[in-house]
Amino acid sequence: MNKMTENSNIKYDILIVGAGFAGSVTSLILNNLGFKVCLIEKGKHPRFAIGESSTPVADLIIRNLATKYNLPWLYEFSRYGTWQKTHPEVVCGIKRGFSYYKQYPGKAFTTDEEHINELLVAASSDDVQSDTNWLRADFDAFLVDKVKEYGIDYFDQTEIVSAERNADWQFQVNQFNENIILNASFFIDATGSSKLLNQLMEIDSSSEEFLTNSFSIFSHFNQVPKWLEILQEENISTDDYPYNPDNSALHQILDEGWIWMLRFNDNRLSFGFVLDDTNEFYKNLPTEKIWNDLLDKYPSVKRIIKDCELSTVPGKIVRSERLQRKLKQSYGEGWVALPHTIGFVDPLFSSGIAHSLAGIEKIIDIISKDWENKTLLDLDLKEYQNAVFEELKITDNLVAGCYKTMPYFGLFNAWSMLYFAATIAHEQRRIKKEIPGYFLNADDKAIREMVQTSYADLLKIIENKQPTEDDIKSFAELIRERIKPYNIAGLLDPSSKNMYRHTVAKIE
Ligand SMILES: Cc1cc2nc3c(=O)[nH]c(=O)nc-3n(C[C@H](O)[C@H](O)[C@H](O)COP(=O)(O)OP(=O)(O)OC[C@H]3O[C@@H](n4cnc5c(N)ncnc54)[C@H](O)[C@@H]3O)c2cc1C
Incomplete structure (x- = not known):
């Protein structure tokens, strides 16, 4: 526990609220870039957290962040082998x-x-x-220890009571029933929930637009x-x-x-x-x-x-409550929210960790590039918001199709290949070191249309009736045809008998 009182006169460049893995990684990177950072957590580590399974895209981003921002120890967490070799104590x-x-x-x-x-x-x-x-309890606690080791100001059991913005932010913060004022130029919401933004700025979150429930x-x-x-x-x-x-x-x-x-x-x-x-x-x-x-x-x-x-x-x-949620607004003057604060669809396909990391990658890039230029900062944060909204939308479409097909495994199998095709396309972009664009290639119109059209086709065969064996077979053929431009892994090849070995991302 770090008591805060003596820090009240310090002015931070960036205040990050929420010390999940996303808040901690963001703090560590911004600190390495030379920003004066403060990280606040309402709870205390180690603490339980759900959301545990990583993906090849998550690994690729971890490697990119670790290399680009000089966090060599983070790189080791990108693969099971190096994780075990370096930090077997982190379960x-x-x-x-x-x-x-x-x-x-x-x-x-x-x-x-x-x-x-x-x-x-x-x-x-x-x-x-x-x-x-x-094991998020272990990993998140490890990261917070790193935050402290790097000399970043970290305060747990601390909550923001109110925020006021003039030229900079003035936060009223409560720690152990004491109210303290913290000053910062910029604020990053990494709380993984819409509650704080609603409390501070009355920004609403809603489930209305989602197909998934x-x-x-x-x-x-x-x-x-x-x-x-x-x-x-x-x-x-x-x-x-x-x-x-x-x-x-x-x-x-x-x-x-x-x-x-x-x-x-x-x-x-x-x-x-x-x-x-x-x-x-x-x-x-x-x-x-x-x-x-x-x-x-x-x-x-x-x-x-x-x-x-x-x-x-x-x-x-x-x-949990209903899982689907999306903020109406995810950035503003002097602030931005990380993806898991902005919204969430469903844990199917384990996209949460990778999505958070993809958001961190974008935000760090924007802040380091536009820090001195408010107009550019605003433009780029707007584009970031657009990216996250599109990413949530395509994830929702893919997941909603899965729920529709769960009673009919042949259909589920065919439908889920749209997700694997989108993620392979995104992985390939990253492996080839192209500009990564949006998560799940949600910025690729052809991919978005493929998912939307296939969803409409799916509804035709399952709304108000049981699909026949022939319906399922033709739908699988349709999807096989549609994913062809991205299908480097033999997805839906009948000879694979639902056992796919070649979907492996070759990460150097
Ligand atoms: C049921 C479920 C299963 C999931 N499974 C997966 C999965 O298998 N794979 C995957 O990739 N993703 C999964 N996810 C998504 C995953 O949980 C998130 O992507 C991930 O936790 C985001 O991490 P984070 O650090 O942004 O947020 P969090 O882990 O939520 O951390 C936020 C931190 O902020 C703190 N905080 C909250 N409010 C305040 C406040 N007002 N002031 C100060 N601190 C505050 C919290 O105490 C917490 O420590 C799942 C999600 C759910 C709901």
Whole structure:
């Protein structure tokens, strides 16, 4: 704990509020660029945080930020192998790719030789080169220790009460029931929620524009049986799997939503349901009832989790509100918000960490370039807002299509390839060192149109009717044709039998 009183006369260049990984990384970079930075956190590290699975794009951005802004130790967190070599004490897990298993009501998991109910998409070639599941409590605490080590002013258990802007910001800040004044030229909201901006500037956030309507119930558990062992006990062949599914972002697809299972090295598992609530079915149901009813409905899911104990932290099942939210405004004179403050869609496809990092990359670039030029700063922040809004929109479209297809795994499989095509296109841009543009290539009109047109085509075959086998087959063919310009990985090639080894991003 750092007491603040003596700092009240200091004028900071930049005040960053919220010490999640995004706030800390932003502080460290701006400090290295020579700005006088202050970081404020209302809680205290280590603390529980959800949102743990990284992706190749996240790794690429971490490497870029670490190299460009002289944070060599950050680079090591971009791959499982180097993370383990340098910081094994910061708990993480191996994430070799994205795995999906379709669960049907009342039935134990079954599949066939064609892997009709499985989809495994590799994102790395081996464990050493693998992405990671971040135990956020550990990783975020590590970053805050780095913030302190670099001599950045950091105050926890501290909240902003009010803000006034004349030539600069004057913040009234509360720490241990004492009110202190902090001065800063610029303010970055890294709180991961719209609440602070609403409190300080009455900026609203809304769910109105989203197609997706989901919420989540989740926790961490200990000693959860391995999914691979359950498959083997059921004599389900895993011989041609590209990797061990327990070392991946493992998803169980239900009719009404999905489950994430992210494993850490210390045998802890992050487990959560994300449920479609378009019809407000769950609105008034108690969390425990939802949880137990779903376990009773899906026997293989029950087998995984029924005897597991909750981890001490958070020690309970947490229930979110509706996940979709978007701020009406995400920058202004002397301030900007990071992507997770601006909005969120859904954790399907684990885009949150990469999206936050992509936003940090843009904001740092803008601030370092335009600091002395208010007109340019305003123009570039406007473009940043446009980018984040478009990125949320394409993510929403992709995720909403997934929810529509969850009862029909063949359709889900085909639809999800639009996401993989968009992310591969974006990865390629970064690997070729082109200007990265928008996350998921949301600035590429052809990609946006491909997703929108495909969504309209999807609705035609599922609205008010069950799709037939022929509908599903023709839709898969349609998507295969549409993703052709981006499909360097053989996606939807029938000979792959839903096992994709060649989607691996070659990151040097
Ligand atoms: C259910 C769920 C599952 C997810 N799963 C994934 C996933 O698998 N992969 C992925 O990439 N992303 C996932 N995400 C998204 C991911 O959580 C976010 O992208 C990520 O947490 C953003 O990090 P952050 O540092 O911006 O915000 P946060 O981690 O939310 O950190 C914000 C910090 O600000 C502090 N704070 C808040 N208000 C104030 C205040 N007024 N004053 C001072 N401090 C304040 C908080 O205490 C916190 O420490 C998921 C999100 C949800 C909701």
